[in-house]
Amino acid sequence: xxxxxxxxxxxxxxxxxxxxxxxxxxxESLSTMNGSMVxxxxxxxxxxxxxxxxxxxxxxxxxIHAYMIRSGFEDNLFLCSALVDFYAKCFAIVDAKKVFSxxxxxxxxxxxxxxxxxSINGHGREAFLLFKEMLCTQIKPNxxxxxxxxxxxxxxxxxxxxxxxxxxxxxxxxxxTNNFVVSSLIDCYANLGQIDDAVLLFVExxxxxxxxxxxxxxxxxxxxxxxxxxxxxxxxxxENVVPTNHTLCTILNACSSLALLLQGRQVHCVVIKxxxxxxxxxASALIDMYSKGGDIDEAQCVLHQTSEKNNVLWTSMIxxxxxxxxxxxxxxxxxxxxxxxxxxxxxxxxxxxxxxCNHAGFLDKGVEYFNKMTTNYGLSPDMxxxxxxxxxxxxxxxxSKARELMQxxxxxxxxxxxxxxxxSCKIYGDVELGREAADQLIKMxxxxxxxxxxxxxxxxxxxxxxxxxxxxxxxxxxxxxxxAVSYICSG
DNA sequence: ATAGGGTTAG
Numbered sequence: 421x422x423x424x425x426x427x428x429x430x431x432x433x434x435x436x437x438x439x440x441x442x443x444x445x446x447x448e449s450l451s452t453m454n455g456s457m458v459x460x461x462x463x464x465x466x467x468x469x470x471x472x473x474x475x476x477x478x479x480x481x482x483x484i485h486a487y488m489i490r491s492g493f494e495d496n497l498f499l500c501s502a503l504v505d506f507y508a509k510c511f512a513i514v515d516a517k518k519v520f521s522x523x524x525x526x527x528x529x530x531x532x533x534x535x536x537x538x539s540i541n542g543h544g545r546e547a548f549l550l551f552k553e554m555l556c557t558q559i560k561p562n563x564x565x566x567x568x569x570x571x572x573x574x575x576x577x578x579x580x581x582x583x584x585x586x587x588x589x590x591x592x593x594x595x596x597t598n599n600f601v602v603s604s605l606i607d608c609y610a611n612l613g614q615i616d617d618a619v620l621l622f623v624e625x626x627x628x629x630x631x632x633x634x635x636x637x638x639x640x641x642x643x644x645x646x647x648x649x650x651x652x653x654x655x656x657x658x659e660n661v662v663p664t665n666h667t668l669c670t671i672l673n674a675c676s677s678l679a680l681l682l683q684g685r686q687v688h689c690v691v692i693k694x695x696x697x698x699x700x701x702x703a704s705a706l707i708d709m710y711s712k713g714g715d716i717d718e719a720q721c722v723l724h725q726t727s728e729k730n731n732v733l734w735t736s737m738i739x740x741x742x743x744x745x746x747x748x749x750x751x752x753x754x755x756x757x758x759x760x761x762x763x764x765x766x767x768x769x770x771x772x773x774x775x776x777c778n779h780a781g782f783l784d785k786g787v788e789y790f791n792k793m794t795t796n797y798g799l800s801p802d803m804x805x806x807x808x809x810x811x812x813x814x815x816x817x818x819x820s821k822a823r824e825l826m827q828x829x830x831x832x833x834x835x836x837x838x839x840x841x842x843x844s845c846k847i848y849g850d851v852e853l854g855r856e857a858a859d860q861l862i863k864m865x866x867x868x869x870x871x872x873x874x875x876x877x878x879x880x881x882x883x884x885x886x887x888x889x890x891x892x893x894x895x896x897x898x899x900x901x902x903x904a905v906s907y908i909c910s911g
Numbered sequence: 912a913t914a915g916g917g918t919t920a921g
Contacts, residue, residue: 463912
């Protein structure tokens with residue numbers, strides 16, 4: 421048995437993780453043909469290439485490319501488009517571009533394949549530029565093209581303008597009722613904070629599928645309209661649209677952010693009805709929802725009922741303990757997992773355990789974990805873990821050690837770090853370090869009155885009335901407002 | 912025969 425390159429084919433190669441029957445069939449028939457020395461026809465190669473793209477079967481894909489060249493199929497537009505798609509999906513965007521440039525006469529599919537390729541490889545700008553280039557040709561974009569180019573624009577610079585331009589073209593070409601296009605547009609508008617535009621589009625769409633609903637629900641959630649997200653979820657259920665795990669996660673997050681324990685429990689019922697508890701995504705959303713809602717025992721139950729546990733689930737639980745002040749339990753769980761080697765901790769695990777130490781005031785333990793991170797697990801701490809440790813020292817009153825760490829760490833302290841440091845300076849009445857922290861904060865956010873007020877408080881406690889007056893003068897001179905938020909922030 | 916949407920956790 422020979423393959424296209426003269427080496428034997430490995431049959432098991434075709435029995436990979438392809439999900440669709442057609443993918444399996446295409447690869448299977450290709451292997452059978454190969455065994456019987458029948459030359460595969462062009463359309464078989466085309467389907468096979470598409471399957472290689474879907475299953476990231478690089479090895480077979482490049483063999484098909486080689487075979488195409490040897491058999492004189494190099495100029496076939498169908499095969500070339502499929503090749504562009506294959507290379508792009510396998511992250512070989514340079515090869516995809518090369519094949520695309522070699523095509524003499526393009527069609528909608530070849531253009532769309534490369535636009536999608538740029539998009540999924542994170543080159544949103546190039547995707548949009550290529551789309552504009554396409555507009556200058558005879559070949560007009562269709563719904564597939566629009567769906568790709570819009571999702572490429574999400575989060576890009578100039579997304580607002582691009583979205584407007586695209587929407588105009590979409591209406592002109594009658595693609596504004598296509599669910600693929602609508603869901604991308606909703607996502608794009610929601611990411612721009614233009615929730616009204618997203619809603620307008622949503623209500624004007626007649627036969628909405630689950631993805632369109634999911635886009636709108638997560639759009640609401642992203643823009644902090646969690647109540648609307650929940651309302652739409654209920655409405656969707658009434659329309660007999662079946663939620664996916666993705667829907668449930670989004671909805672549970674909405675419940676978490678509103679600390680809506682009651683509604684969260686109802687969603688938990690839906691989760692059980694759908695048999696979605698096994699999804700680690702759903703389980704971690706549940707744990708998070710119960711933790712934030714204050715029902716740590718229920719969070720524990722969810723964790724225990726989840727058969728496949730991973731880092732995210734464990735970390736959610738540890739963070740849950742940390743946030744509700746059950747520091748000892750957080751440490752106990754973490755240590756137990758390490759001993760049993762059930763957890764290979766990463767940066768976020770350490771943030772969780774350091775948060776637990778911080779909330780419970782376990783300084784020695786905190787230092788121990790912080791050091792363990794590097795010595796036992798080869799992880800170099802990032803800003804978050806430094807922030808925990810610095811805050812831990814400062815809250816315990818060791819301000820100079822905290823200040824030292826801020827200088828030692830390979831990052832510039834951010835607003836949160838300076839701000840919590842200032843709070844500790846206030847508690848322990850350290851004028852010198854407090855003044856430094858306040859100066860830094862004022863430099864970072866000149867209009868925020870909070871650091872001025874905290875410093876005024878520190879000075880007043882020490883009876884430094886001249887300094888208090890100086891602060892008042894500075895605030896008037898710089899027109900810094902004492903907003904309600906500032907009062908709250910200054911503690 | 913070839914191309915398309917929402918990727919959900921800490």
